Amino acid sequence: MTVPDTLLTMRGLAIEGRSERGTTQIVTGIDLNLKRGEVLGLIGESGAGKSTLGLAAMGYTRDGCRITAGSIVFDGIELTTAGDEARRRLRGSRIAYVAQSAAAAFNPAMRLIDQSVEIAVQHGVMNNAEAAAAAIALYRRMQLPSPEEIGFRYPHQVSGGQLQRAMTAMAMVARPDLIVFDEPTTALDVTTQIEVLAAIRDAVEAIGTSAIYISHDLALVAQMADRIMVLRHGRLVEEADTRTMMASPRQAYTKSLWAVRTFRGSRKPEMAAGTTPLLRVERLTAAYDETPVLQDVSLDLHRGRTVAVVGESGSGKSTLARVITGLLPPRQGSVAFEGKTLAGSYRGRSPEELRRVQMIVQMPDTALNPRQRVRDAIGRPLKFYLGLTGEARERRMRELLTEIELDPDQYVDRYPAELSGGQKQRVCIARALAAEPALLICDEITSALDQLVAEEMLKLLDRLQRERGLTYLFITHDLATVRAIADEVVVMKDGRIVEAGPRDRMFAPPHHPYTDLLLSSVPEMDPDWLDRLLDQRKAQAPS
């Protein structure tokens, strides 16, 4: 049944997860074929079961998970019935794994080289010296700086992008037949991601190994994989050659993965000159203890418009939100609302001032008190700010829920645990709207959501802005989101503003070099994008 050049086959695989709340089906009826030397992309949103499937290829299930049906055959060995010992022998030596966060997956108490040689030495493939030589050769291939010495460092002494490359090298030392890459660049910034992506692809090609490449980002997978499987809720949605899928996706779900990239918010009329800005931030400087995180940041927000602050991690964009709300008092500079300077700390602001500026944060899971019903979460600001009680409060609460497109009858008495991520984020928006604010600060509010849900959220915010004349300060690392909704764009790096201006001007050349780097690093829905970009950068690089 299996053709000779097939390395891995799965037939009707089903995996079940058990928890206090009962059992859930994580993977259902998956068939998978992987040829020698082939790179297979697994794509899906959170909860699609792609990581579980990747680990199953190693005959491994996480605690609480169980294979309930189907078979996994690796090079003629049936993994579901092979013993623990037989599976252990395969892991590392013949099937290797590259984890999402190398910073967490490297043992903090061991040098990189000791961890790199471990697989080969413990499986008896090589002796220490051979393995060390192989590891150093791979460090070099992965373009790590000073490959001879870097192995003698501890993980905390090496940057995230370098660690991810070192982890790929570690996986390759024993020359495995198959490598499972589990979202290897997700934890990295967009500009770092490119280099790691290129290095991984180069190394996989050079040693001719098979690979399973797992990601939530279709554009990324398209650069790496020969063939792509789209998963949703543990089931296969669509499977095709990369080029075929990118050119003509068949299923509606696959097409929806383009959603946020194609959405465009409503156009607003040009700003009238000379009006007082709703919010004026002047020369802000802030620090956590001794570490400066914001330096000399100034910006204006005008009524009814959306300003997007974009930057990578560590750029200070979230700190800016914390300073504006007063959670982190600034060292220098001021925040003025409607021409009136606000106190540095939220403790010094009046309830009225607090009411007018509301914030929505990234993680809807921690934004709602798990012990309060939707009713309590939305009802409290109504009572606290507007003094609404009884019938009036009940009516307003229902209006708000209707406005954020949740059925009041169904949702008003639910606890956060009984809501999905997108629904929780909607409740957070309703809680903010309950205060009847003028300014909404949205801190990465779509980052933890899946593409479709994120697009709905952006549409909702766009409609609310039109209806209520709200002003948004939109903080994000995602340029697609910026393109979709921003009127003005502010680019930040290392706590400073690099460039600022209207959206159309920012997305058209010429750019500031950093803006250019940022823009060009965003993966595009084109299998040749990475090649083109690398060629382009090589051409531009001063020789």
Next chain:
Amino acid sequence: MADLATALRSAPPSAWFGISVSALYVFVALGAPVVAPFGETQVVGPAFAPWGGASPLGTDNLGRDMATRLIYGARNTVGIAVVTTVLAFLIGGGIGLISGTVRGWVDQVLGRIVDVMMAIPSLIFSLLLLAIFGTSVVSMITIIALIEATRIFRLARALALGIAVLDYVEAAKLRGEGLIWLITREILPNATAPLIAEFGLRFCFVFLFISALSFLGLGIQPPTADWGSMVRDNAALISYGDITPLLPAGAIALLTVAVNFVVDWLLHRSSGLKD
């Protein structure tokens, strides 16, 4: 309520054992005057009478009925331990939650005081204070409650610190809510599971602590029936191969085992399926 029922149904045998035994102790403690055959301090026969007859477990060193003293011991020893633990929780838990929520210099000062108090092993510290204040039940309860409160302070403060930085508490702060709202509505409801487990754990410590002091003759004083001092008063019987003095000691051990089993189950549940 439905949650509780499901939780109980899935509880392991050890937890069931713990719950049943604890319930039995509470029942005996509450019903002591009805259940016990004699009065707490009533002399019913010669000293060290053997088992059988009117006194099924014999008599103690003063001729009081052993079974009766054991039953009243449940009321006294367990009762005093519960009072002490509750007191320690009110002091340590309350101050700890406030300290972890407001931070700043209040937290710094309280933290330093607790550090110093915790640098002295608790039994040793309590012996020093008992020497100064004299051995009485009131001073013992106060001293142990204060010492244990430092441990609870640590936990409550850590819990509050952890919860106070979560987004929903920050949202409440930004709304302008006061300290009382923050603690009672936002933080405390989300800290109950670990605090309940800690209560069980602390009760065991306090209970063993009081028993040890009473055994040393420095805790609950005669003629109150108390398990620790009953062991001490009748210990001589051991050398004659009589296990009677082991009974009150066993009563202490059984309850502690029972509570520990329940706590272990609660902790295991709240930690999810980590292992």
Next chain:
Amino acid sequence: MSPLASMIVKRIGLGFVTLAVVSAVVFFAVYLLPGDLAEEILGQAATPETVANIRRELGLDRPPIERYVDWITGLLSGDFGRSLANGRPIAELAGMRLVNTLYLAGFAAAVSIPLSLTLGIVAALYREKLIDRSINVAALTAISLPEFFIAYILIFALTVKAGWLPSLATVSADTPLGERMFRSILPVLTLTLAVAAHVMRLTRAAIVNLLASPYIEMARLKGLKPWRVILRHALPNALAPIINVVVLNLAYLIVGVVVVEVVFAYPGLGQLMVDSVGKRDVPVVQATCLFFASTYIMLNLVADVATIAADPRLLHRR
């Protein structure tokens, strides 16, 4: 100075500050009593004359600060003051007992710590298996038993019924070492049972906590043998919490020592302290209390320094 060295120096400095503050607490605790300690101690028997005597003995007639300075300088030169009960120098009362207590606690630690660490690692290695569950139930039971209960059960079984061991651990300065060890088997066994269970449980917990971390999953996915995953990948990272656990539990050892000395009539400091509390011999209690507290503080200090030195993130800076 390297950052590591300066952290260690700071920690040692903090240890001595704690010691100084604790000595002050021990000394000034006397002044917490509302009213007069001398009258309180004498109770019914108080006459103006005896009260004045006790007040002079305790130094309550002099300014507290001056007394404290005298007390500390005395301690540093080996003069611990005099007992209120019999007027003998405390150094003379406590000297031999101090050695006895250190011997007993050291013996118990030497047995219980290796034992409990081994059991903790074994339980973590076979977690949720029968051997782990058995060790756990046994340990949970052991920590629930009062020390005196363990002691009397051991006496009942090993002395009264089997007749193997002496029930009293009476030793004196000229008891030969072999005889001394034989007599202290029961106390050491009692202490071991009391302390080992705590250390074992927390060792297991420290390791099991780490087993959920991504680098342990990585080690498993590298196909390493289970014992290598535990010993090479989990244990080094669990070292800091384990060191802390061990030292923290030496506090149980101290509590245990006091009770065990009373049960077995072992002539140690704990027994002296309990006797003195009963007699309200405050100077003796203060001296013994300070001894136990400083031992504990010193052990904590050693543990903290060891923890700092064992952390690769501090040892190898960026």
